[in-house]
Amino acid sequence: MNYQIIIKRIDTVNEVEGYWSDDDYIQLLEKFNYPDGATAEKKNLPELLEMAISDYGPSEAAEIVLAYQLGEDLNEGQIEQISHNMLIDKVCEEYPEIHMQGRLFNVNQLLFKAYNGKFPNAKASVVHFSITANEVDETKILTRENVLKLFNNGLSDRNLIKRLFDDQMTQNIPFPEAEGIIWELNTADNxxxxxxxxxxxxxxxxxxxxxxxxxLEELIGEL
Structure with missing residues (x-):
């Protein structure tokens, strides 16, 4: 099916708004030995956490936040290694497990704010766009994979996704990495x-x- 894509705006941001919930802040405050987070005003939780984090050394603090956020995916040795690497490299951009990069970004930026720049400053893109099908198909819900494939004609050949995943972007084959490349995909009206x-x-x-x-073609096996 043919689609018309319009890129309306691309915002460059230092954090993903709303990623950390109040419950996240309260649980992290407990891990940083601040037990009163549950009774604090909700609006003060981010600032309280930044202060609690800054009482620790950067690598130690990174280990605590990484264990909270990625403890089910990484062992202690990996967490320790990443906590040191984060001080010198943008691990969230380089980590080979693509499905972890989004969470690593949010960990990195939490630490970047708490330590006033001791950690590298990574950035995210928020892309606002519309996709309209030439034929109405109310049953078709676009996935992250669909969106990336549809973006192919608008992206430069220098784009990292096109350079690393040319076959997945241009051929009628699955693109599972899309789930990790796109951290969030939201729409109210499709x-x-x-x-x-x-x-x-x-x-x-x-x-x-x-x-x-x-x-956008139907993937082989989906028919």
Whole structure:
């Protein structure tokens, strides 16, 4: 099916708004030996956590937040290694397990704010766009994989996704990595969308056109 894609705006941000919940802040405060988070005013929780984190050494604090956020995916040795690497590299952009990069970004930026820049400053892109099918198909719900494939014609050949995943972007084959590349995909009407990803994956300069067409085929085996 043919689609018309319009990129309306791309915002570059230092944090993903709403990623950390009040419950996250309260649980993290407990791990940083601040037990009164549950009784604090909700609006003060982020600032309280930043102060609690800054009482610890950067690597130790990174270990605590990493264990909270990625403890089910990483062992103690991996967490310790990443906690040191985060001080010198943008691990959230380089980590080979793509499905963890979004969570690593949010850990990195929490620590970046708490330590006033001791950690590298990574950035995310919030892409606002619309996708309209040339034929109405109310049963078709676009996935993260669908969206990336449809973006192909608008992206420069220098784009990292196209360079690393050319076959997945251009051929009728599965693209499971799309689930990790796009951190959030939201729409209220299945026409106007917002996606969140790393600036490393998609940034303003990556688009050669802000209005373009794309074709989406049914994957082999989905028919």
């Amino acid at each position: 026409v106007n969308y917002t996606l969140v990803t790393s600036e490393n994956w998609i940034n303003k300069e990556d688009f050669i056109s802000f209005e373009f067409e794309g074709v």
